[in-house]
Amino acid sequence: MTEDVPGVMMGFMENWQGLSGTWRVTLVVFVLVLMTAVTAFIVSRLVLWLERRFANTNNLWDDAFLHAVRKPAMGMVWLLGVYWAADAAYRYSEAEIFQANEHLLRLGFIWLLVWTLIGMIKQGEQLLSTPGKVQRPMDYTTVSAVSKLLRAVVIITAVLIFMQSLGYSISGVLAFGGVGGIAIGFAAKDLLANFFGGFIIHLDRPFKVGDWIRSPDRNIEGTVEHIGWRLTTIRTFDKRPLYVPNAAFTTIAVENPSRMSNRRISETIGIRYSDARQMAAVVAEIRTMLESHEAIDTSQTLIVNFLAFNASSLDIMIYAFTKTTEWVKFHEIKQDVLLRISQIVDSHGAEFAFPTSTLHVPDGIELSGLDQQGQTS
Known part of the structure; x- marks a missing residue:
């Protein structure tokens, strides 16, 4: 179907004998781009209308879905429009640059799909961790960890599909990744230690975002603001940000006064x-x-x-x-x-004590310089 639109318009333009071939192609490309812009605007308005319509419903997942797909839907319209315009130009000029049109279309579809999935994951993360949106909001640290993991899976899968679309063998890529992973592991052992430290934090959950933590082993005390895969951000009580590598939490003791x-x-x-x-x-x-x-x-x-x-x-x-x-x-x-x-x-007629000293003077010893009232003469 995508190949028929430029052909139909080119066939229609063949009846315009007063125009040269260059002007016909230029007019076809202009019309296709104009139609793409108009269609993208209509799609955007339609999705916004649907968002306002479904905003009054009790189901919040439809709002999250519409918000996640609005920009990718516009991207899909522009992808098809540009593809058709490039195909029309290729039919006239047969330039080599337009031979990559099919590959770009496939890669564009993959990119739009990844964009949509990541947007839905982010919307789900906000929805599940916001108290005002769900009756029982989940812990933000857990939701954030699951969200990061899902996004990593989507991105890695998309990269492998990209490479497969470009003609590379996935099995060869995976084999190279196994050998290269060993070298990368030695070169970036600290980075991997922080990554697995963050994984352990998400797994054991000794603390979560918002907790007040401190360590008797290190000068660490404050409120946890963010738990990343490499660093944990802690806001100290004098409002300074403290960035602690996650690997440090695997070797030190951590107190969590927030859970007292x-x-x-x-x-x-x-x-x-x-x-x-x-x-x-x-x-x-x-x-x-x-x-x-x-x-x-x-x-x-x-x-x-x-x-x-x-x-x-x-x-x-x-x-x-x-x-x-x-x-x-x-x-x-x-x-x-x-x-x-x-x-x-x-x-009870008692008083609090304070440090005092009592001086005992043996009998028969007189203190010179003092009168009978104990004052200096």
């Missing part, structure tokens, strides 16, 4: 030695306060005990967990708990 179930309050306070008689009452009231606090998780370990005789204080250990894991809210709760502890200590 509770946040811990662990404090040691000290009261004066002169307030030892109030110790039991203070400890009991602090424990009661924590057990009745609405933000403290009483199902977790809760400890309030007289801990030790310190150099200048009697120490009390306070150990509890909050229900929230939010950093800002946790500090608000901790502030409230510490203020309540201060009020409890004050209500």
